[in-house]
Amino acid sequence: MKNKQIIAVVDDDDDDLFLIQEAFKVCLNEEKVLIATSGMDLLSRLETVKTLPSFLLLDLNMPLMSGFEVLGKLRADPRYNLMPVLIFSTSNAQPDIDRAYELGANSYVKKPDSFNDYKSVVEDLCNFWLRVASTPSSRFYR
Amino acid sequence: MTGPLSILLIGSDTPDRQALADAFRSYGVPHRYLSAQEDVTLNAYFQKGLADALFVPTLIMLDRDTGKPAKILELLKQHPVLRRIPVIVYGSGNDPEQVRLAYRWGATCYMPRPENWQASMAHFCSYWKKRVALPTIKAEDSLSSTQNSNQHNRRRWA
Numbered sequence: 456m457k458n459k460q461i462i463a464v465v466d467d468d469d470d471d472l473f474l475i476q477e478a479f480k481v482c483l484n485e486e487k488v489l490i491a492t493s494g495m496d497l498l499s500r501l502e503t504v505k506t507l508p509s510f511l512l513l514d515l516n517m518p519l520m521s522g523f524e525v526l527g528k529l530r531a532d533p534r535y536n537l538m539p540v541l542i543f544s545t546s547n548a549q550p551d552i553d554r555a556y557e558l559g560a561n562s563y564v565k566k567p568d569s570f571n572d573y574k575s576v577v578e579d580l581c582n583f584w585l586r587v588a589s590t591p592s593s594r595f596y597r
Numbered sequence: 598m599t600g601p602l603s604i605l606l607i608g609s610d611t612p613d614r615q616a617l618a619d620a621f622r623s624y625g626v627p628h629r630y631l632s633a634q635e636d637v638t639l640n641a642y643f644q645k646g647l648a649d650a651l652f653v654p655t656l657i658m659l660d661r662d663t664g665k666p667a668k669i670l671e672l673l674k675q676h677p678v679l680r681r682i683p684v685i686v687y688g689s690g691n692d693p694e695q696v697r698l699a700y701r702w703g704a705t706c707y708m709p710r711p712e713n714w715q716a717s718m719a720h721f722c723s724y725w726k727k728r729v730a731l732p733t734i735k736a737e738d739s740l741s742s743t744q745n746s747n748q749h750n751r752r753r754w755a
Binding site for chain 2: 553579588
């Protein structure tokens, strides 16, 4: 039996999480969205899922554990090091962008300013990562 | 809007590669083709003199079936600057083990070869051209860093 695909999102901002979830509702079919509000929350939730998320949307600016630290932990863990990680940040600073790629991010997408833009960005993101690319999400690790 | 997308296509010069190049042309994406038939080709490309480095890619598309992806990704991922460049591996089939292998090599993603490049590239370009912020890759950075690792790479690619 085929498992439902999962998309994971980590963001500490309630407003951003709301916009992301609403945007996903428009473009997802059967995929489930796993929401985490911090890096620690994500790592804890990943322990409970049976398949790797098809991709992870990762905010950078978070208290306690930054997005860069989360990315470093994921890339150092053999259970999660193949999972596509897409940085989703308000930062447009080139050093942040370069650092994200150096640490192994699969791409870097700037957060939009309006809900309409959220919808179109999330639609493009889903069209590429769920319909054009293939990901290692079928890997069972429990 | 993010920085410019410029794509280096690596593989053999097949009709399929030409169809991909045609699709990029129709979407206005700058691209260049590099043959992977000889092991030294890519290494030589990134070690050219600065005056020759007119095309610095911000994305690489690598044909798994003809592009020697494991070797090329190993070379790129060891380089302090070139390792930033996203590398999309594409190939025939969608076998889960082959998909995982591409990610293990360090690919940014694996893309099954579509039946119609033109149609598939619409989604590809909407994402990579409009949404993704790409790394800065300067020719001089690449060259200065390459000089430090020339000895190592010459041994590997000889």
